Amino acid sequence: MARIFAYIPHKEGAAEDVAYEYITAAAKIDPNAQVTAIVTGHGDALDKAAGEMTAYFKEVIKIGGEELAYPNAEVIRKALVNILPADAVFMGPHNTFGMDLAPGLSVKLDSPSVSDVVDIEGMDGSTLKVVREVLGGQFSTHVTCDAANGAVITIRPGAFEPAESGSAGGEVVDKSGDAGDLTAKRRFLEVLEAEIGEVDITKSDVLVSVGRGIEEEENIEIAQELAEAMGAVVSCSRPIVDAHWLEKSRQVGTSGQTVKPKVYMAMGISGSFQHMGGIKGKPFIVAVNKNPKAPIFQVADVGIVEDILEFMPELAEKVKEL
Amino acid sequence: MEILVCVKRVPDTAENEFELNSEGNDLDRDDLVYSVNEWDNYAVEEAIQIVDKVGGNVTVVTVGDDESEEVLRREMAMGANNGVLLSDDAFEGSDCRSIAAILKAEVESGAYDLIMTGAQADDGAAEVGGMLAAMLDMPYASLVNEIEIRDGGKIKAGREIEGGNQEMNEIELPCVLSIQTGINEPRYVGIRGIRKVAKVEIPTKSASDLGIEENSVGEKGSKVKRLDYFVPDLGEGAEMLEGSTDEIIEKLIEKLKSKGGLG
Ligand SMILES: Cc1cc2nc3c(=O)[nH]c(=O)nc-3n(C[C@H](O)[C@H](O)[C@H](O)COP(=O)(O)OP(=O)(O)OC[C@H]3O[C@@H](n4cnc5c(N)ncnc54)[C@H](O)[C@@H]3O)c2cc1C
Ligand SMILES: Nc1ncnc2c1ncn2[C@@H]1O[C@H](COP(=O)(O)O)[C@@H](O)[C@H]1O
Numbered sequence: 089m090a091r092i093f094a095y096i097p098h099k100e101g102a103a104e105d106v107a108y109e110y111i112t113a114a115a116k117i118d119p120n121a122q123v124t125a126i127v128t129g130h131g132d133a134l135d136k137a138a139g140e141m142t143a144y145f146k147e148v149i150k151i152g153g154e155e156l157a158y159p160n161a162e163v164i165r166k167a168l169v170n171i172l173p174a175d176a177v178f179m180g181p182h183n184t185f186g187m188d189l190a191p192g193l194s195v196k197l198d199s200p201s202v203s204d205v206v207d208i209e210g211m212d213g214s215t216l217k218v219v220r221e222v223l224g225g226q227f228s229t230h231v232t233c234d235a236a237n238g239a240v241i242t243i244r245p246g247a248f249e250p251a252e253s254g255s256a257g258g259e260v261v262d263k264s265g266d267a268g269d270l271t272a273k274r275r276f277l278e279v280l281e282a283e284i285g286e287v288d289i290t291k292s293d294v295l296v297s298v299g300r301g302i303e304e305e306e307n308i309e310i311a312q313e314l315a316e317a318m319g320a321v322v323s324c325s326r327p328i329v330d331a332h333w334l335e336k337s338r339q340v341g342t343s344g345q346t347v348k349p350k351v352y353m354a355m356g357i358s359g360s361f362q363h364m365g366g367i368k369g370k371p372f373i374v375a376v377n378k379n380p381k382a383p384i385f386q387v388a389d390v391g392i393v394e395d396i397l398e399f400m401p402e403l404a405e406k407v408k409e410l
Numbered sequence: 411m412e413i414l415v416c417v418k419r420v421p422d423t424a425e426n427e428f429e430l431n432s433e434g435n436d437l438d439r440d441d442l443v444y445s446v447n448e449w450d451n452y453a454v455e456e457a458i459q460i461v462d463k464v465g466g467n468v469t470v471v472t473v474g475d476d477e478s479e480e481v482l483r484r485e486m487a488m489g490a491n492n493g494v495l496l497s498d499d500a501f502e503g504s505d506c507r508s509i510a511a512i513l514k515a516e517v518e519s520g521a522y523d524l525i526m527t528g529a530q531a532d533d534g535a536a537e538v539g540g541m542l543a544a545m546l547d548m549p550y551a552s553l554v555n556e557i558e559i560r561d562g563g564k565i566k567a568g569r570e571i572e573g574g575n576q577e578m579n580e581i582e583l584p585c586v587l588s589i590q591t592g593i594n595e596p597r598y599v600g601i602r603g604i605r606k607v608a609k610v611e612i613p614t615k616s617a618s619d620l621g622i623e624e625n626s627v628g629e630k631g632s633k634v635k636r637l638d639y640f641v642p643d644l645g646e647g648a649e650m651l652e653g654s655t656d657e658i659i660e661k662l663i664e665k666l667k668s669k670g671g672l673g
Contacts, residue, residue: 160579162549184569187529187530187552187553188551188553190537192543192544194541195507195541196544200505201507201537201541201634203534203535204535220534221534222534223428227640227641228641229637229638229639230636230637230640231634231636232635234633273582273585274580275580275581276579279571280568282574282576294670294671326592327591329592330592332595336574343570344573344574345573345574353671358423374665375648379427383642385647385648385650386647387647390650390662391647392650392662393650394658399655402655403662407663410672
């Protein structure tokens, strides 16, 4: 029977959504698995998060200390190495924290590592079989790993259904004393909040969002004209911001803004999970892309295979005529 | 400052329409266009800018086959001083852990103050940098979007976290950083730049040159195995609008009207 340990990320004591998604993921590994939540932090926030998790996990390990007040992956890794058993299947989130923690943790535990897992087929003996995506979501792959000496896997937030009711009646076990030496050569200083831009894309009901398919800076104008005709605002994917063609505050995605429009026009955007992760509230998604196999067509409501540089001006013309 | 940047040759997602091979266990790789992993160009640019400021050398390294030499040359045309190709039949089929183990051997054969990788490559793994750091017992930070070299063997590094916020850290050298896009604007490499480095000799190191036991990496040494490639079936998918552009626009406008998309 697999022994699964799920790391619960939280903000000031409020667990992130992935906490509830682990339960579904763990059941796919082994429906009879013993699943333990691990919460790290300091003070009231730690107790709040650990307390909340007892409704969902039979056992909740808490590891507290001043060094753990901010989730510095280098520090947390040291504590986990001292606390996890050798055959642990460790689950973390595939987000900016999990990317920081999991690879090094797997080396220190000497267990294989599989990141960004989107589905789990199950465990056959000690062989764990999972699904992940490659090439920006254009293909999926089945991946196996030998988990005889445990495994470290990170799951994609949002990929598994959250567990519904919480009636586990679990207990909190304080393992702070076992965490060991938590000094690290990387010291957390501060978090700088993202700058607020001139337009607030989160307030718009309709977004005309451009991706790398816009090809050149001059072409941004084409999107602006369409947006104007539709009474919409222009937003974008990350490469457009990296190229400085639009300001950061217009970026939709996990490292940008979370938007909840009624209509989302994805123009020349491939549909990476980091981009789609910023779109909430189930808007009506229109995708225009010249590649009929673009992953965005899997998640959009309406798909159109066209060159956006020709399509957008024509659409703008027709909308203006209305 | 001696900086090592790890780079990978990957199929270019902008230049290819991917197809599966007839067995369905791999991409049809016959006519694929390859390039340098997008994230790695940012890492090389950052390394060059640091060396321009504080002096030193930038070395680019890749684990790959003969054809991977071209990505090293491209990065040298950008301004990297040296290139090293790590290549051996025994490296084939390596998972991220094995790649990190091979890179570790190269790091230990030099005296590097700073090692950089891209945040992620074509498999979206985002693992090699963090594994390499742990193997070397060096501190690590992922998704770095700002680097400031400080006195006393330390750097200040910004990490990009959710929502576009930035987490600032102080890190002791030597360390490993994975670099996020947007940290800089990678310089353009023209044909002339490539020509200049066309004849530079690039050393190739094999498993035995690196002191790596053949069975510890590659297909044999890797615990994580990819079985196949398939096209995900996420339920219904989009309703595809077809016809002439005029017809498509007409249908689209009707839909947009009913969904509140037109003002
Ligand atoms: C930690 C992390 C956080 C990230 N956060 C974000 C984020 O917040 N937001 C975000 O967007 N990305 C984010 N990314 C990047 C993300 O992984 C993708 O690289 C990015 O979303 C791709 O943007 P894109 O779809 O515009 O470009 P691409 O993936 O290059 O897609 C361009 C698309 O345009 C199509 N196309 C090209 N030319 C045309 C044309 N003329 N007409 C029609 N279609 C055309 C192509 O077929 C392709 O599908 C993040 C990555 C990491 C690692
Ligand atoms: N074969 C390779 N050779 C050199 N560096 C690599 C190789 N594979 C991955 N890397 C480095 O690790 C980073 C992250 O890749 P990955 O962990 O595979 O997503 C890349 O951006 C490279 O810097």
